[in-house]
Amino acid sequence: MSAQPRLMGILNVTPDSFFDGGRHEGASASCARVDALLAEGADFIDIGGESTRPGAPAVPAAVQIERIEPALRHALARGATVSVDTAAPEVAEHVLRLGAQIINDVSCLANPELARVTAAYRATLILMHARGSMTEMPGFSQYPEHGYQDVVEDVRREWRRGRDRAITAGLARDQIWFDPGLGFNKNAKHSLALLARLDEFSSEGVPIVLGASRKSFIADVDGASPADRLGGSIAACLLATNLGASVLRVHDVQITRQALLLTAAVANLRSAAVSGVSGV
Numbered sequence: 001m002s003a004q005p006r007l008m009g010i011l012n013v014t015p016d017s018f019f020d021g022g023r024h025e026g027a028s029a030s031c032a033r034v035d036a037l038l039a040e041g042a043d044f045i046d047i048g049g050e051s052t053r054p055g056a057p058a059v060p061a062a063v064q065i066e067r068i069e070p071a072l073r074h075a076l077a078r079g080a081t082v083s084v085d086t087a088a089p090e091v092a093e094h095v096l097r098l099g100a101q102i103i104n105d106v107s108c109l110a111n112p113e114l115a116r117v118t119a120a121y122r123a124t125l126i127l128m129h130a131r132g133s134m135t136e137m138p139g140f141s142q143y144p145e146h147g148y149q150d151v152v153e154d155v156r157r158e159w160r161r162g163r164d165r166a167i168t169a170g171l172a173r174d175q176i177w178f179d180p181g182l183g184f185n186k187n188a189k190h191s192l193a194l195l196a197r198l199d200e201f202s203s204e205g206v207p208i209v210l211g212a213s214r215k216s217f218i219a220d221v222d223g224a225s226p227a228d229r230l231g232g233s234i235a236a237c238l239l240a241t242n243l244g245a246s247v248l249r250v251h252d253v254q255i256t257r258q259a260l261l262l263t264a265a266v267a268n269l270r271s272a273a274v275s276g277v278s279g280v
Contacts, residue, residue, distance in 0.1 A: 004264060005241050007257055008083060008249040009042030010213065012049045013067040014059075027070035034075045040254035044247070045075045048085030052106050052184075054137035061090035070096060083126065087133075089113040094108040096121040106130055106184065108162040112169045118259045119170030126209050127166060128179035143187040151190045152197045156182055162168035174268075177247070188220035195236060198243040207246035212236035216249055222237065234259045 012023075013030045013279075024033045037045055042257075049064035050056070059234055064086060075082045076099045080162065083102035084095040092103045092114055103118050104126040110133070118125045148154045159178060166176050182191040201208055229277030230252060237248045237256050241263070249254045 004260060005237075005245050005248045006043035007041060007253050008044040008046045008247050009037035009253045010249060010251045011037065011041070011045055011047045011071055012051070013047060013071055014048055016075050025067070026073075030071035031074040033164065034078065034080070037253055038075075038078060038080060041257045042080075042253045044081045044083050045071075046083040046085055046102075046104055047075070048104075049091070050086065050088075052085070054142070057079075058133070061088045061094075064091045064136070065094050068095060069098070072100060076100075087111065087114060088115045092117045096123055102126060102228075104128070106181070106217050107133065107179075108159065110237060111164050112165045115166035115169035115171050118166075119175070121134060122175075124175050124177060125166055125171055126177045126179055127159065127162050127180035128184065128209075128211075129155045129162075131158070131185040137185055141186070141188040141191065141220070143184060143185055143190065145188075145189070147185070148190055151186070152200050153194050155194065156201065161277075170265055174206065177207045177209050178204050180210060182210070182212055183215045183217055186217075188217040191215070191217035192220065195239060198240055198245060203245045208240075208244055209247040209249060210236070210240045210245045211249035212251065213239065230255065238263055 009031050011030060011176045013025055015025060032044055044057050052061040068084060072082055072095055078200045082100045082241060083104045085102045085104040086092055087105050087107035087110060102124045103114065105114055106128045109115055111214035113278060114245060163176050163271065167173065171278060180194045184193060197217065213233045214226045214229045220231045221232065233252065234256055237250065240248065241260060248256065
């Protein structure tokens with residue numbers, strides 16, 4: 001069993017996110033969600049003020065900030081490590097100035113200014129692989145089969161371009177984390193292949209962040225709606241843990257944490273049993 005990954009609890013303060021849009025809008029609801037995620041054992045809180053579902057409209061920086069700020073201030077007051085999900089340098093500047101420690105960029109650094117801002121605050125940048133903005137994505141897990149020759153190698157090559165832009169903008173290599181971007185301009189087969197071969201990205205030498213929670217590629221096995229994808233989400237987290245994921249970005253922190261703890265407990269017992277037998 002690999003080392004236990006850290007859990008990043010998702011807090012979407014948006015009206016239109018694919019799974020929990022509208023549930024945590026407003027200061028009261030978003031702050032209550034922060035409290036709940038921390039109580040469930042989240043190591044990070046990831047706050048997003050702009051939906052990244054396919055076809056979602058771009059949200060102005062000022063609106064993102066207005067949505068994010070109450071939950072951000074509350075989380076920081078609680079002593080939480082906070083990530084903010086944005087591709088907008090203006091948003092990054094504002095939240096980092098308030099005390100956020102991580103910027104979660106789903107654009108693969110479409111705008112290098114985002115990296116310059118992150119570097120100025122000596123923060124971490126999660127760089128997720130993507131091709132184009134969410135407004136340009138055709139639909140959930142809809143992407144041509146031939147869009148990738150080898151999805152792992154293509155994602156690696158394109159992600160490195162973003163990483164190199166970030167380094168040129170002033171970030172150190174160890175400040176840039178890797179996310180393969182399951183579901184972003186990828187069909188279900190592409191996402192499943194990335195999950196199955198996640199360990200091949202360990203050679204990048206940076207933490208691997210995986211966001212599989214409730215995503216549409218899970219429906220490839222049984223057609224389930226987002227509300228009925230918890231089993232697949234947990235299975236993806238357990239598989240990713242064994243393949244070297246460092247951070248799991250999830251909606252369901254407590255249930256995922258329980259699954260990880262039980263799996264680790266059984267693995268430790270098996271290891272102890274094997275050691276006992278070999279020591280006889």
